[in-house]
Amino acid sequence: MNNNIDLAIKNIIEANNNGNLAVFIGAGISKTSDSGTSKLPTWGNLIEDLKVDLKIEDELDFLKVAQMYYLEFGRYNYYKKLEQYFPKEIKPSEIHRLIFRINPHVVITTNWDGILEKTIEENAFVYDVVRSDLELTKSILQHKLIKMHGDFDCDNIVFKEDDYLKYQDNFPLLENYIKSILGTHTVLFLGYSYNDFNLKQILNWIQTHSKHRPPMYLVDIKNEKTREKYLKNHGITYLNIAEDKADPIYEKVYFDALKPFLLQIKGQITNINSDEQVLEFVYNKLNVFKSFDCILLEQIKKTLSECEFVYDADAKPVLRFFKDEITRGGNQVKRAVYHRFIEYLKNIDEGKVDIPDKLLQIFQILAKAGIKGIVFSKNKKQANRDEYLPFEEFLHDKQKDKLEKHLNFDYESISHASDDISVSMDYAFSLFQMDRMVDAYSTMENIIATAIKMKDYALLFSAMYNYNMLLWHLKFSSGVKREDRKKYHKIERYDLSEVFFNMTRDRRDSLSSIYEFVSETMLVQMAYRISEDLKKIEDSRKIIERGGMVFNSDVTKHEAKHKNLINFVLSNGVMIENLQSFQSINRHSIHIAIERQIQKEDVSLNRYELFACIKYIENKDLKALFDEFYNKDSKRKGSFRISEEHRHWIQNVVFVNLVENYLKSDITFNKYHNYIQNTIFILSLAKHSEEEFETIIRTIIKLIYKGSNSISIFTSINIFLGIQYNLFKIEIEKEQLTELIEILINKLIHKNYNGHEYHAITSNELSNLFWYADKSDIKFENKKIIELLLTVLDDFALSDKIDIAQNLLINLYLISNDEIKYIIKEFLISIPLNKEKEQYKRIIFNLLLVIYDLKDIEETVVEDIEQYIKKLKNERMFSSSLYEMKNEIDYLKNNRGVELFDTVSRDIDAMVDQNEKRKEISVF
Structure with missing residues (x-):
């Protein structure tokens, strides 16, 4: 097609995109529905038949002929005569359907037949059909089919001379509506000849409008300068879409040329004939992403379509366009364009052509998705391998610092x-x-x-x-x-x-x-797909554990897609981290990363996966994911590894920055709270050098000393200490141990704690700290700080004093030198237990003092236990304190040979057993 038509198509597409396209349909379009058994007449055929009935030959005025027929034979015969030319069984053509698939704002027709309505009904196009002023007032849809000359069902067709003369009176609203469309919309006339009397009516309306209006186009196939000048004089651009094609059958040429013309307006590919046009097509598809710093692979795939990604061992995606693959709804025309694009890339690879700027721009956009190249052929030497054009060397990552x-x-x-x-x-x-x-x-x-x-x-x-x-x-x-x-x-x-x-x-x-x-539609889809992939990978693990073999060609696919998602979120600043589907994707990605290493002796994660563990997964879920790496009964216990580079990054950069941000925030338990727990947990699974371990402990000291912490922070530190010793027998430097203990004591002395910290310290949430101190054979010697602590504790409520005594002071007693032990013992045995109202507290603390040889057994303890058991039985209650009493009594019986508790021991055992059975039969 010539440049004039290309420009017209561009204008029409733009108008359609803006919702300002009106398509006028003339009788020529109805002729596209002609078949061997059903044919619609031309206006000339119809008038000639009317003239035969009227027995006239010389009259050339169509409207006058119709008027004479009406006057001669009356209304009934007039309508009956016309209706027989428009059979209702006639079917819409492909041209009819294509007009509505273009989805213009309004379709206006001068035809009476029902083909356009049938097109709407059969294809569920969302258009209101308007055939009268009344229907216009009732129309609610934005898109409309206007039958400006009425139809037979409404008994209001416009054909004879009076109908045209009285049109303004019979259709005042429709006329004004159509005139407004002519003044505000780009107009496309289809199925009209330049001398069509219906077109002349419309041209007459146009003449009353301002010259400042959108363009109008009439499509035909006759190359005649006179009609082109005539239409131009009325503000209409004449488009000869058939160029110089000659065919004796006018309709065939017109219909054959009209289809590709309409397809172009619809946006389908029909005129890409050069390498430049191919590059322009691909670039225009991707151009929407040029403002993004990173793009999702999924977005590239959906935007380009007819493509997929393959993944090399480095977990970087390579773009591959479909050619012969069978896919749902494959677009062969688009594949042909991409095939030409690939052929162009081959020439680039072979050095036959230079890389143009437009191709570099395409590379730059694709690289934002982490894509490292485009496949251009299969590798002939290696099966299942692709040859691709890498373009990373042409680009520079400007987003690395961010x-x-x-x-x-x-x-x-x-x-x-x-x-x-x-x-x-x-x-x-x-x-x-x-x-x-x-x-x-x-x-x-x-x-x-x-x-x-x-x-x-x-x-x-x-x-x-x-x-x-x-x-x-x-x-x-x-x-x-x-x-x-x-x-x-x-x-x-x-x-x-x-x-x-x-x-x-x-x-x-x-x-x-x-x-x-x-x-969030895309995220939900991604979450579903990765959950399905995880199920398959878990099934594969079961096969491998049974000794079977599993083949997976895309072992790095999930790693690449996960990295791409995190890059997208961080580079573009998308505030999505609290979204459940996003967290689910990260959780499943880490699970898959672990599962895919089932056959390896050691398991490791890349930097992005470690980051996701810290930032995007809840602490309880993270522990569940890594359970097999620290669970004492697991075969994979201790097999999780973090590379030296990544350990250094987490210890000296991530953990330090997280603690700094946590301490700076004025929000209690801010978002860094979970990040810190996860970081400590991840570090607990890795084997560290002595220097690295000291670095971690130093950061923990800062966290406890300066932070207003939660119980879970203390619990995380405690778990870290326990796992490190159980897995790697690593030791804490004695000075650091002492410093940590003194920080806890000073928090109590100076009342520098929140409620959570107080509970953590007084309920022994850092029990492994004292366990480490005991294993390290440390002798705590800071007498002054102990004396200050005991002085402060004198002012505490009795119940709190007992809690601190059994959870902190006894631990301090066990690791202290003899002088401090004596001071602590004197304080412990001076606590007036008889004044404690809670009986179970008296019992448990008394037994604890006996266990640690801080006092002798007293028969009053047995009496206390008997009274407590009796009270619980009378009230038909169970207390969890019985578990602690049972453990203490069992220890005294089995390790000290104490027989004093035999009777109460049997009662406690019976109550505990009964409670356990009750748990088993509970349905809640």
Whole structure:
């Protein structure tokens, strides 16, 4: 097609995308439904038949002939005569369907037949059919089929002279509506000849309008300059779509040329004939992502279509386009374009052509998804291997510094908002990571305004998604002050679906993969697929454990896709970390990473997987994932390894930065709380050198000393100490042990603790610390700090004093020198137990003093136990304290040979056994 038609098609497509395309359908389009048994007449055929009945020959005015027929034979015969020419059984053609698949804002026809309505009904096109003023007032759909000349069912066809003269009176609303369309829409005339009297009516309306209106086009196949000038005089551009094709049958040439013309308007590929056009096509597909710093592989796949990824041993994806593969809904035309693209890449690889800028731009966009090349042929020497054109050498990763900051949890020196949306997004994301929600929200508002101004709709959707996430935190997060939560309570979130579907069609098409992500559809799909993959991998593990063989060609696929997802989130600043589907993907990815190493002696994770363990997985779930690496009964116990490089990164960068951020935050139990627990747990599984271990303990000391910690932080440290000793028999340097113990004591002395820390210290949550001290044969010698502690404890309530005595003082007693032991013992036996109201506390503490030889057995202890058991039986109650009593009594019986507790021991055993049976039969 010539340049004139190419430009027209571009304008028509743009108008259609903007919802401003009107297609006028004339009688020529109805002729596309002609078949061997059913044919529609031309206007000439119809008029000639009317003239035969009227017995006239010379009259050339069609409207006058119709008027004469009406007057001669009456209304009934007039309608009956015309209806017989338009059989209802006639079927829509491919041209009819294609017109509606283009989805113009409005289709207007001067035809009376019902083919267009039938096209709508049979294909479920969402159009209101309007045949009268009344139906126009009732029309509610945006898209309409306007039958401007009525139809037989409504008994209001426009054909005879009076109908045209009285059109304004009979169809006032329709006329005004159509005139408004002519003045505001790009118009495409199909099925009209330039001398069609229906077209002349429309041209007459056009003449009354301003010259400043959208373009109008009439499509035909006759190359006549006179008609082109005639139409141009009325503001219509004549398009000869058949060029110089000659055929004696006009309709055939017209229909054959009209189909590819309409397909181009629909956006299908029909005119890519050069390498430049191929590159332009591929680039235009990918151009929507140019503002992103990273792109999801899934987005590339959905945007390009007809492609997949293969993965090398380095876990980097290579793009491969389909050729002969059988896939659902394969687009052969698009595959042909991609095949030509591949042939072009072969020439690049062979050095036959230079790399043009447009191809470099394509490479740069694909590289943002971590893609390292494009497959151009099968490797002839190695089966199941592909030859590909690598393009990493042509590119430079500009986002590395930004990515490193987030991987390191380093927000000491963050960038600030600027006119560059990407920089501002990273700034807002950093604020979000620091729990500065109000500042992040304010920044995001500015980003949205800038994105709208710059018409950067890709980043606009990301910004609106982040805005919604921040708004949720500001409304409901416990870390946000109450007055701030009230301030944001009435602010509404963005309706992303409404924004998306209000966009023009071409923007929706280009942004669809971005919208799928921010609407969370893509994430849910990814979460489902990876859960299914995990099931298959778990089944494979069972086969391997039974001695079978499993073949997997894409062993690095999940590693590459997981890295790509994390890169996408961090590089683009997507605030998605609390989303359940996202956490599920990370949890399953780590599970798969572990399972795929079932046949290896040692198991390890890459940097991104370790980062995900720390940031995106709940602590309880992380422990469950790694249970087999520290569980005493597991065959894989102790087989988890962290490389020296990664150990250094976690110990000296991640852990240090996390603790710094945790200590700086003014939010109690901020987001770093879970990250720190996970980091300590991951470090607990790895074998460290003495120097590395001392570094970790030094950071832990800082955390306990300066932090306002939770019980779970203490529990994590305790687990770390226990696992390290059980797996690797590693020892803590004595000075560090002493420092840790003194920090706990000083917290009590100076009352520098929150409620959680007090409970952790007084309930022995750091029991392994004292166990380490005992194993290290440490002798605690700081008499002054012990005396201060005991002085402070004198003022504590009796119940609290007992808790601290049995969970801290006795542990201190066991590791102290003789002088301190004497001081602690004197304090312990001076506690007036008879004044303690809780009987079970008196019993347990008394027994503990006996166990550690701090006092002799007293018969009153047995009486206390008997009274306590009797009380529980009378009240038909069970107390968990019986378990502790049982353990203490069993120890005295089995290790000390004490027979004093025989009777009460049997009673306690019976009550414990009964409680255990009760648990077994419980359905709750």
